[in-house]
Amino acid sequence: MENHTPSDAYVIGIDYGSDSVRAVLVSAHTGQEVAQAVHPYARWKTKRYCNAARNQFRQHPLDHIEGLEATVRRVAQHVPAAQIKGLAVDTTGSTPGPVNEQGVALALLPEFAENPNAMFVLWKDHTALAEAAEINHKARTWGGEDYTRFSGGIYSSEWFWAKIMHVVREDEAVARAAYSWMEHCDWLTLLLTGGELKTCKRSRCAAGHKAMWHESWGGLPSEEFLTLLEPRLGGLRERLFEQTYTADEVAGHLSEEWAQRLGLTTDTVVAVGSFDAHAGAVAGEIEAYSMVKVMGTSTCDIVVAPMHEVGGKLVPGICGQVDGSVIPGMLGLEAGQSAVGDLLAWFRGVLEWPLRTLLPQSALLTPEQQQALREELSDKMMAELNRAAAAVHPDDSQVLALDWVNGRRTPDANQALKGALMNLTMGTDAPQIFRALVESICYGSRLIVERFEQEGIPIQQVIGLGGVAKKSGFLMQTLADVLNRPIKVAESDQAPALGSAMYAAVAAGIHPSVEAAQRAMGNGFAQTYQPNPARVADYQRRYEQYQTFGQFVEQATAPVEVESEPETAAHA
Structure with missing residues (x-):
């Protein structure tokens, strides 16, 4: 363990990406990174529950739990546990999953352990195209509130309700067993705090951008509208949530079980969860009318603007505009591209097809040489493509x-x-x-x-x-x-995790606001x-x-x- 004074305070940001989870331990006062750890999802790596031809991409909660323990324990060992004051989780989104009345993800139950419909439906899963089309049609024609108007006016198959509709139509067993549904960031927060499902503080970021939650119509879409979309959604609204919370608020403290599993203490504050791009924008030192492009497998474009300046403007065709989804007190607007x-x-x-199919047939190379050659060429390919493409006028x-x-x-x-x-x-x-x-x-x-x-x-x-x-x-x-x-x-190489750490520092009372945390903990620009x-x-x-x-x-x-x-x- 490294030398640290008793007055030092640290926070942990935990970022769940599409392929792996990473945790970053940083100084709550300076943002200096002390340690980081990355853990690839073992089951996801083999695409065990995915079917790319159907645009089905599911993740098992065991991948998430194993990654949580592996990464946080590795970074937490660098400082005394008592000096780690808070942590926060961000995830991809919309990535909902079904849970039972105790908040346990259905895929953790023996009867659903191998059922993809009982797992988390990753943001890039597009099996709900038909359901998204239905939502858009009925929102505009049913005669009541257009619940898509703060979501850019077009609901996506990547989002909460479309995915739930698709799963409950496809799988009667999951439909019966799912007492409720949770965004990935909310479920992880509930898991860490050991709280009750009905009192879990749900993410404003997730609910506003992906679940058509808005204060002006009392939260989630009405029961009448949801049952019009799909009768199997009847009663679900009251088993979800009414209020939502910004990511700088306290969701609870680590439960005894998870404090022990992570090598921390029950004094550690757990902040409300958020989405990776929004947390990344905070670490990217977003300010009014900046666009932060969080560029990974896809790209999310995040903009914030003062509420009083935007007024009643609605930006059509984006992924929503939500009060406080990035910085409390400011309007957060999201757009993006599905593949970058x-x-x-x-x-x-495509270019590696011969490496995958012909190299194993080679009589000149041993299997070990084949693997080494494939890895060497694969590693060099992107760098060489970038160099050669840049030279093309x-x-x-x-x-x-x-x-x-x-x-x-x-x-x-x-x-x-x-x-x-x-x-x-x-x-x-x-x-x-x-x-x-x-x-x-x-x-x-x-x-x-x-x-x-x-x-x-x-x-x-x-x-x-x-x-x-x-x-x-x-x-x-x-x-x-x-x-x-x-x-x-x-x-920062781990901006979403750093942004989550900033949220955690505010929730733990170390900084009075997200803006203050940005000023103190920001890493600047490369x-x-x-x-x-x-x-x-x-x-x-x-x-x-x-x-x-x-x-x-x-x-x-x-x-x-x-x-x-x-x-x-x-x-x-």
């Missing part, structure tokens, strides 16, 4: 791509859309395609920036953080050129990408082509609408 790191990883996977390739391989999140959610390429020739090579994919990510980002500004929300600065922002200088420079504005990159004036005109022309291409593909692939029949037993 995932899009580039998909292309790498826009005039030397007419390839255009659409970044919709995982659907379109914003503006105007449509998860049924697919990616596309155009202008391929016999001279097109891998770096040109890779460059087109990178450009498409940047063009998609520009659409989002323009949507905010068209609706009266100015974007005064852009900040990038996350793995993609730190690792891909080519993408970040392209983004600066396409947006024609500087892009700052946050210093670098700034300046736009290249020589490229701006080239990208403007290609951006216009991207928009035309997108409109064509969206129209050409739109499903043919047929007159629907009255509700039948198929949904009963």
